[in-house]
Amino acid sequence: MSQKVVAVAGATGMVGRQMLHVLEERNFPVKSLKPLASERSKGKSVTFRGEEIPVEVMTESSFKGVDIALFSAGGGTSKHFAPYAAKDGCVVVDNSSAWRMDPNVPLVVPEVNGADIAWHEGIIANPNCSTIQMVVVLKPLHDAATITRVVVSTYQAVSGAGKAAVDEMYAQTRAVLAGEEPVCHIFPHPIAFNCIPQIPQSNAFGDNGYTSEEMKMVNETKKIMGDDSIRVTATTVRVPVHTGHSESVNVETVNKLTAAQAREVLSRAPGVIVEDDPGAQVYPLAVHAAGRGETFVGRIREDISHPSALDLWIVSDNLLKGAAYNAVQIAELL
Amino acid sequence: MSQKVVAVAGATGMVGRQMLHVLEERNFPVKSLKPLASERSKGKSVTFRGEEIPVEVMTESSFKGVDIALFSAGGGTSKHFAPYAAKDGCVVVDNSSAWRMDPNVPLVVPEVNGADIAWHEGIIANPNCSTIQMVVVLKPLHDAATITRVVVSTYQAVSGAGKAAVDEMYAQTRAVLAGEEPVCHIFPHPIAFNCIPQIPQSNAFGDNGYTSEEMKMVNETKKIMGDDSIRVTATTVRVPVHTGHSESVNVETVNKLTAAQAREVLSRAPGVIVEDDPGAQVYPLAVHAAGRGETFVGRIREDISHPSALDLWIVSDNLLKGAAYNAVQIAELL
Numbered sequence: 001m002s003q004k005v006v007a008v009a010g011a012t013g014m015v016g017r018q019m020l021h022v023l024e025e026r027n028f029p030v031k032s033l034k035p036l037a038s039e040r041s042k043g044k045s046v047t048f049r050g051e052e053i054p055v056e057v058m059t060e061s062s063f064k065g066v067d068i069a070l071f072s073a074g075g076g077t078s079k080h081f082a083p084y085a086a087k088d089g090c091v092v093v094d095n096s097s098a099w100r101m102d103p104n105v106p107l108v109v110p111e112v113n114g115a116d117i118a119w120h121e122g123i124i125a126n127p128n129c130s131t132i133q134m135v136v137v138l139k140p141l142h143d144a145a146t147i148t149r150v151v152v153s154t155y156q157a158v159s160g161a162g163k164a165a166v167d168e169m170y171a172q173t174r175a176v177l178a179g180e181e182p183v184c185h186i187f188p189h190p191i192a193f194n195c196i197p198q199i200p201q202s203n204a205f206g207d208n209g210y211t212s213e214e215m216k217m218v219n220e221t222k223k224i225m226g227d228d229s230i231r232v233t234a235t236t237v238r239v240p241v242h243t244g245h246s247e248s249v250n251v252e253t254v255n256k257l258t259a260a261q262a263r264e265v266l267s268r269a270p271g272v273i274v275e276d277d278p279g280a281q282v283y284p285l286a287v288h289a290a291g292r293g294e295t296f297v298g299r300i301r302e303d304i305s306h307p308s309a310l311d312l313w314i315v316s317d318n319l320l321k322g323a324a325y326n327a328v329q330i331a332e333l334l
Numbered sequence: 335m336s337q338k339v340v341a342v343a344g345a346t347g348m349v350g351r352q353m354l355h356v357l358e359e360r361n362f363p364v365k366s367l368k369p370l371a372s373e374r375s376k377g378k379s380v381t382f383r384g385e386e387i388p389v390e391v392m393t394e395s396s397f398k399g400v401d402i403a404l405f406s407a408g409g410g411t412s413k414h415f416a417p418y419a420a421k422d423g424c425v426v427v428d429n430s431s432a433w434r435m436d437p438n439v440p441l442v443v444p445e446v447n448g449a450d451i452a453w454h455e456g457i458i459a460n461p462n463c464s465t466i467q468m469v470v471v472l473k474p475l476h477d478a479a480t481i482t483r484v485v486v487s488t489y490q491a492v493s494g495a496g497k498a499a500v501d502e503m504y505a506q507t508r509a510v511l512a513g514e515e516p517v518c519h520i521f522p523h524p525i526a527f528n529c530i531p532q533i534p535q536s537n538a539f540g541d542n543g544y545t546s547e548e549m550k551m552v553n554e555t556k557k558i559m560g561d562d563s564i565r566v567t568a569t570t571v572r573v574p575v576h577t578g579h580s581e582s583v584n585v586e587t588v589n590k591l592t593a594a595q596a597r598e599v600l601s602r603a604p605g606v607i608v609e610d611d612p613g614a615q616v617y618p619l620a621v622h623a624a625g626r627g628e629t630f631v632g633r634i635r636e637d638i639s640h641p642s643a644l645d646l647w648i649v650s651d652n653l654l655k656g657a658a659y660n661a662v663q664i665a666e667l668l
Contacts (some may be wrong), residue, residue, distance in 0.1 A: 155529045155571065175662065194621045195573060195575060197632075205613055208636070209633065224576055235582040235633065237489065240575075241527050246571075259589070283524040286527075299531050299543070301543035305483050308481065311569055
């Protein structure tokens with residue numbers, strides 16, 4: 001790949017910083033880096049390859065001469081600025097939900113539908129974190145046995161809600177340990193030593209009672225897998241974990257796969273690591289997945305309630321494969 | 335009810351102490367209380383109705399003259415001592431898993447199958463905590479629409495593993511906050527800021543890949559509901575919560591129930607409180623359910639992946655409705 005001018009929009013956020021990390025770690029051919037952020041980050045700088053680079057305030061003309069822009073700056077920002085970037089010939093890989101369901105925007109997980117980047121018109125969307133790790137595992141099973149229905153319950157880490165949310169979890173945890181009342185600013189209820197069945201923490205619910213996070217898992221799965229017939233129901237839950245989303249996934253298929261066959265299929269799947277030796281207490285864990293780019297799967301069982309279904313436990317780093325790592329993988333395909 | 339001589343076996347444990355609490359709170363007609371425990375608790379005492387009562391070491395003849403014995407002393411102890419108690423005319427309400435699937439032992443959740451106590455032969459089993467809170471909600475739905483299949487994922491509190499487990503979670507939490515490595519004695523992996531898809535923490539897995547906790551949910555549900563045709567699959571997960579089990583439950587039925595109909599049915603169900611106003615961020619939470627005897631249900635939705643299914647979020651206090659409270663309710667039926 002030739003050297004590229006790369007912008008990172010939202011460079012000072014949790015995912016933005018991970019993007020810089022991943023660009024370094026994967027030796028992405030960066031000719032020059034342009035860290036962009038909002039007014040609030042004016043005067044800040046980021047470190048990239050040992051060099052301190054001042055953050056520029058993003059404007060509509062920030063993208064002139066930029067080849068690739070990785071966006072992790074929220075839906076509103078992305079909705080406004082991405083078209084200006086695209087108009088200037090820059091390819092945007094956007095981590096927000098702003099463009100994901102746009103029929104002219106490919107929604108890409110490289111291991112699943114990397115070929116879809118071919119039809120981009122300047123913007124490529126990075127899927128929701130919970131969806132990415134699920135489809136990386138579902139795709140090879142779908143190819144092998146044709147998935148008809150998925151019932152997923154998530155155990156989502158607090159870093160998915162940003163740095164202030166992590167700070168709040170730690171502050172609440174300290175309060176509870178000290179016998180004090182936890183204080184809530186970000187979350188609607190205490191997240192310390194609790195589970196909250198609502199993601200995101202504000203404006204979450206649609207008329208059908210599902211949250212927007214749950215509907216992302218329903219709709220993005222179909223688009224990424226390129227199969228509208230896959231039916232999905234999801235219950236997304238925030239748990240007091242720093243980083244690493246876990247998912248309990250029940251998968252119904254047309255053709256029966258034994259647990260051994262599923263393990264075999266998944267052990268050959270790109271980006272997937274099978275961790276499944278429960279007798280030795282080996283199964284995926286959030287604390288082990290944190291910091292890794294792969295998706296881990298274990299607790300693979302034939303569902304005893306259904307003639308042709310599997311139960312799976314899927315874990316991945318929500319900031320890496322769920323965001324920054326997947327975005328850089330997309331950029332590598334360009 | 336006439337005054338009863340009541341023994342509590344395992345009186346110094348987390349559930350045993352809750353049993354004493356519940357006997358007090360519900361004004362159970364206790365003529366005299368006999369707290370029993372193992373050699374390890376020799377010399378300890380418990381407080382009941384303001385009185386300090388020394389704990390007696392349990393022997394095979396401890397139950398002479400005792401009317402009702404509430405057991406929460408582990409499966410082995412129960413297997414050995416309960417028959418001696420029954421032989422002496424005492425009725426045992428046992429919280430362990432030792433007798434639950436015995437065809438001569440009723441497995442009772444008063445709101446669901448209270449009539450089953452009629453056929454006891456001296457021992458009545460208290461179901462698994464995760465199962466109790468689920469069936470309290472499933473039974474009215476089954477009566478209304480006939481349940482065919484249940485897919486459940488649990489978010490189980492650490493107090494279900496005992497006091498040492500709670501201490502370990504807090505010690506690990508303090509370690510992580512101090513930037514130190516968490517130390518594991520009780521749990522196979524850190525539980526602080528993590529989710530562990532294995533319950534119980536030792537000897538958990540059967541040949542089919544399910545844990546014993548998961549198989550309890552499968553088998554006990556059928557026995558309590560009195561319907562072997564209900565198919566259940568479960569994934570049971572320990573989360574860093576002190577008290578209050580949460581469950582994400584998908585319920586397939588023969589007849590379609592709308593969310594409104596399900597809410598209506600559940601609002602009339604004994605022992606159930608519907609907390610379901612998601613727009614106002616009202617849904618069941620472990621930290622709210624802790625200390626309450628009821629089971630809370632919310633996030634009631636029509637499953638968009640299935641023509642006739644519901645998604646539910648069910649929360650209850652695992653030490654109360656999941657153990658002590660249910661046991662005392664059974665004793666009240668006697």
